[in-house]
Amino acid sequence: MIEEFRSENIDVGYTGLPPAMIGIENRLKIKxxxxxxxxxxxxxxxxxxxxxxxxxSLKAVxxxxxxxxxxTPSKGxxxxxxIREMTKELDIEIKNFDWADxxxxxxxxxxxxxxxxxxxxxxxxxxxxDSHIVVPPDKLWLWNPSYGxxxxxxxxxxxxxxxxDFLKSHEEACNLVRLHPEQAAEIALKGVGIDKDFVxxxxxxxxxxxxxxxxxxxxxxxxxxxxxxxxxxxxGDLKQEDIFDLQFIKKVHPESSHYxx
Numbered sequence: 001m002i003e004e005f006r007s008e009n010i011d012v013g014y015t016g017l018p019p020a021m022i023g024i025e026n027r028l029k030i031k032x033x034x035x036x037x038x039x040x041x042x043x044x045x046x047x048x049x050x051x052x053x054x055x056x057s058l059k060a061v062x063x064x065x066x067x068x069x070x071x072t073p074s075k076g077x078x079x080x081x082x083i084r085e086m087t088k089e090l091d092i093e094i095k096n097f098d099w100a101d102x103x104x105x106x107x108x109x110x111x112x113x114x115x116x117x118x119x120x121x122x123x124x125x126x127x128x129x130d131s132h133i134v135v136p137p138d139k140l141w142l143w144n145p146s147y148g149x150x151x152x153x154x155x156x157x158x159x160x161x162x163x164x165d166f167l168k169s170h171e172e173a174c175n176l177v178r179l180h181p182e183q184a185a186e187i188a189l190k191g192v193g194i195d196k197d198f199v200x201x202x203x204x205x206x207x208x209x210x211x212x213x214x215x216x217x218x219x220x221x222x223x224x225x226x227x228x229x230x231x232x233x234x235x236g237d238l239k240q241e242d243i244f245d246l247q248f249i250k251k252v253h254p255e256s257s258h259y260x261x
Contacts (some may be wrong), residue, residue, distance in 0.1 A: 016078030017145040025234040029153040031245040035213045039137035040146025044122045045114035051134045068113040069093040071103045083116040119205030137206040143220035167252040171211035212257040
């Protein structure tokens with residue numbers, strides 16, 4: 001998606017913020033103008049491994065996987081960044097997959113011990129074999145910006161009304177998912193070839209949807225900067241204003257965020 005922005009093939013995208021930050025640091029002129037979802041990274045494994053609820057700490061869970069491999073989507077995505085940071089002091093290999101769809105196969109075939117990715121990955125794995133969430137989203141990285149609405153800066157200069165209208169529709173969609181998941185699932189079924197139970201499972205893993213960009217969202221985003229530098233995914237520093245343009249969301253969503261409601 002970041003390459004598509006660079007090629008000017010897309011103007012608006014739903015993306016985790018670390019890839020956007022890497023692009024911005026490499027002089028890609030994009031800005032995050034709206035939130036969308038927080039805490040959308042989850043770790044799933046077969047039930048032979050104990051969960052956070054059973055062990056009580058992230059370190060205890062991850063120690064089970066020393067000497068083994070954990071799969072996650074492509075390098076630089078938010079899931080990759082989080083799991084590399086959480087395992088940096090442990091003897092765990094992280095394997096990147098171009099497509100998250102390959103991760104359930106790899107677990108089932110024994111190539112990897114666990115998978116880290118979106119709530120939909122957790123739903124997909126649970127449909128395939130006896131598994132469970134070993135680390136829930138809020139125990140990996142609080143308020144992590146699993147996706148936001150990112151636009152090309154040129155659009156900000158030329159299409160103010162479009163961005164406002166888009167964010168209004170986006171907030172309506174977030175409200176629908178959060179407050180009326182059954183109805184939202186019915187709509188989702190029209191666009192993708194999956195069943196309703198799968199959609200509802202995905203929503204239930206982390207139902208923290210909203211268009212706003214509150215302080216917690218921004219602070220969590222900025223905490224990725226030293227991690228991205230440690231991973232050599234970026235070299236320079238970014239400020240809040242390099243990543244966010246809040247003028248639109250302040251008009252569309254002046255009230256408190258709904259991520260925890």
